[in-house]
Amino acid sequence: MDPLPTPTPLPPPNPSPIARIHGQAFHNIPQDLYIPPDALEVFLESFEGPIDLLWYLIRKQNLDILDIPVAQVTAQYMAYVELMQVSRLELAAEYLVMAAMLTEIKSRFLLPRPATSEDREADPRADLVRRLQAYEQFKRAAEDLETLPRLGRDWFSCEVLVPDRQIRLIPPAVALEDILTAMRDLMKRVDLFHHHRVEREPMSVRERMVQVLDRLSHGHFLGLEGLLDIREGRAGVVVTFLALLELVKAGLMELVQTTPFGAIHVRTKVPQDNAG
Amino acid sequence: MPDDTLKAIVEAALAAAGGALSVERILELFDDTDRPDPAAVEQALLTLQTEYRDRGLELVEIASGYRLQVPRRYAPWISRLWDEKPARYSRALMETLALIVYRQPITRPEIEDIRGVAVTSHIIKTLLEREWVRVIGHRETPGRPALYATSRVFLDEFGLKSLDQLPKLSASDPLPSLAPTEIPMPLALDQGI
Amino acid sequence: MPDDTLKAIVEAALAAAGGALSVERILELFDDTDRPDPAAVEQALLTLQTEYRDRGLELVEIASGYRLQVPRRYAPWISRLWDEKPARYSRALMETLALIVYRQPITRPEIEDIRGVAVTSHIIKTLLEREWVRVIGHRETPGRPALYATSRVFLDEFGLKSLDQLPKLSASDPLPSLAPTEIPMPLALDQGI
Numbered sequence: 001m002d003p004l005p006t007p008t009p010l011p012p013p014n015p016s017p018i019a020r021i022h023g024q025a026f027h028n029i030p031q032d033l034y035i036p037p038d039a040l041e042v043f044l045e046s047f048e049g050p051i052d053l054l055w056y057l058i059r060k061q062n063l064d065i066l067d068i069p070v071a072q073v074t075a076q077y078m079a080y081v082e083l084m085q086v087s088r089l090e091l092a093a094e095y096l097v098m099a100a101m102l103t104e105i106k107s108r109f110l111l112p113r114p115a116t117s118e119d120r121e122a123d124p125r126a127d128l129v130r131r132l133q134a135y136e137q138f139k140r141a142a143e144d145l146e147t148l149p150r151l152g153r154d155w156f157s158c159e160v161l162v163p164d165r166q167i168r169l170i171p172p173a174v175a176l177e178d179i180l181t182a183m184r185d186l187m188k189r190v191d192l193f194h195h196h197r198v199e200r201e202p203m204s205v206r207e208r209m210v211q212v213l214d215r216l217s218h219g220h221f222l223g224l225e226g227l228l229d230i231r232e233g234r235a236g237v238v239v240t241f242l243a244l245l246e247l248v249k250a251g252l253m254e255l256v257q258t259t260p261f262g263a264i265h266v267r268t269k270v271p272q273d274n275a276g
Numbered sequence: 277m278p279d280d281t282l283k284a285i286v287e288a289a290l291a292a293a294g295g296a297l298s299v300e301r302i303l304e305l306f307d308d309t310d311r312p313d314p315a316a317v318e319q320a321l322l323t324l325q326t327e328y329r330d331r332g333l334e335l336v337e338i339a340s341g342y343r344l345q346v347p348r349r350y351a352p353w354i355s356r357l358w359d360e361k362p363a364r365y366s367r368a369l370m371e372t373l374a375l376i377v378y379r380q381p382i383t384r385p386e387i388e389d390i391r392g393v394a395v396t397s398h399i400i401k402t403l404l405e406r407e408w409v410r411v412i413g414h415r416e417t418p419g420r421p422a423l424y425a426t427s428r429v430f431l432d433e434f435g436l437k438s439l440d441q442l443p444k445l446s447a448s449d450p451l452p453s454l455a456p457t458e459i460p461m462p463l464a465l466d467q468g469i
Numbered sequence: 470m471p472d473d474t475l476k477a478i479v480e481a482a483l484a485a486a487g488g489a490l491s492v493e494r495i496l497e498l499f500d501d502t503d504r505p506d507p508a509a510v511e512q513a514l515l516t517l518q519t520e521y522r523d524r525g526l527e528l529v530e531i532a533s534g535y536r537l538q539v540p541r542r543y544a545p546w547i548s549r550l551w552d553e554k555p556a557r558y559s560r561a562l563m564e565t566l567a568l569i570v571y572r573q574p575i576t577r578p579e580i581e582d583i584r585g586v587a588v589t590s591h592i593i594k595t596l597l598e599r600e601w602v603r604v605i606g607h608r609e610t611p612g613r614p615a616l617y618a619t620s621r622v623f624l625d626e627f628g629l630k631s632l633d634q635l636p637k638l639s640a641s642d643p644l645p646s647l648a649p650t651e652i653p654m655p656l657a658l659d660q661g662i
Binding site: 291350353 | 485
Binding site: 156157158159160161162163164165166167168169170171172174176177178179180181182183184185186187190204206207209210213214216217250251252268269 | 288291292294295333343344345346348351354355356358359360361362363364365367370371373374375377378379380381390391392406412413415416417423425426434436438439440442443445
């Protein structure tokens, strides 16, 4: 490997150096692409990677891609790669790829080509040019974005106090379909474990059960006739009757007949104190 | 600095601060070179106070300085900015509600028996607070568990005239029966009607 | 409701919200019984916009609706209200953002391809946490890389109604030293090595 040349900083016309090594200011990237190893950390922070470095060299230093001293660059990049292996391996690899690409471009120019060649090769630099132009476009877009006014930096939102602020809790909305879906999901799940008897009944019986319980909620007796509303017709009477039977069966209610053939009374089941 | 610029900066500072600012604090916003007189700041505050009269904001003086705030009379509307909308009810709550709707009257142990997991008190409390569900009695079994049923509020909010109008569980939906026994013969009762 | 009351409520809501409010959101502040027309709310917003001209606050329309904010010209003073300086973002982050803004939806490998370096997870995480960027799906290529796009928060914070309002992507200047498309004779180059 060639010995690395000594850094040759340019005279400082620019008050803000891009790097400072051992007290010595570096105001430009040296033309020969050599970066002192000590400056590597600073260097890596100044550039966003090999494309960014190449863009800088071409734009700011008027470097001709074809003039890049490839052997020298490669030797130097190899030296950096060794250094970078400790901390920024992936970045080292990216610089290496770039060096390889530049070398390839150069080598293709150096190879003799038959003068009569019909199929003209594409310019080996074309791909690199496209990449550099795409990069430049977004580099500028990023600079534009940075200058756009932004909330919290250039604009500030108002947050005026609201005295007597009350926070209400708005309960979530539920649709009937949601209840049906919940029931179906539950039934499916339950059915996996149990084989409950399929029992279908009109909802009206359940509704009537609740109504009967409501009317008897204070432990009062009520005559059976009082629960039956003749105006509901036969169907209504049957529903009430079925509801009563369900309630008795479920142990929620008892029917009391004090004398044979006497009036039947209904009441909620009395707690069985000292039953055990 | 022109009076209008000073007034605008004071207004902007009060609106952005989200709390009270003292005159000293306002003065700290300025460089030594463009810092106004305290009197000029006081004057700007007074002008703003007048300008905001009868608007959606008011400038009040409190112990710690001056504060831009929403007048109390608009609090009922503005408070709604912070209405809390819980995303959705849990599956546990929806299944509990579904069981109460379709299997009422039902007790908590019965719900737990079908669902196979405990029903939290929070779920029952939520359903009772929403007034969709009410306690209509107690089952006379050990612990006297409450019997839950749907309420009139439930019917109203879901636009139902009666529980009959609930969407039907299709025939393919198996319904677990809590007490799958035959309906007893109503022999002892038939002469009562 | 009188126009002045409506205007005051809209003003108070905008000042208290701490962000943008859409017309729909403003309408939600009202009960069904006192809810104004959307057109009346729009009118109130327009009037306020005019009234706030040349004051310490401005009413701007952005993607999410309307926002009452401190104009940029007062930022030097107002930013001193807070000890904490607004976050400064690295060039790497801003370039990644620019690629997401102008090339959305885009994957991380695609960003890396154009930038020529790896995009750190930290950058992506910062953009996602800032809510400027969101994942809108995955590209069905090996590794299923996430597809990034900008969010409504991005538009709001950059004061935009839509992406159309962003500065156009400038056409790249030709790179002078690379201009010739003809392959030059290699003779002139060999002293380069």
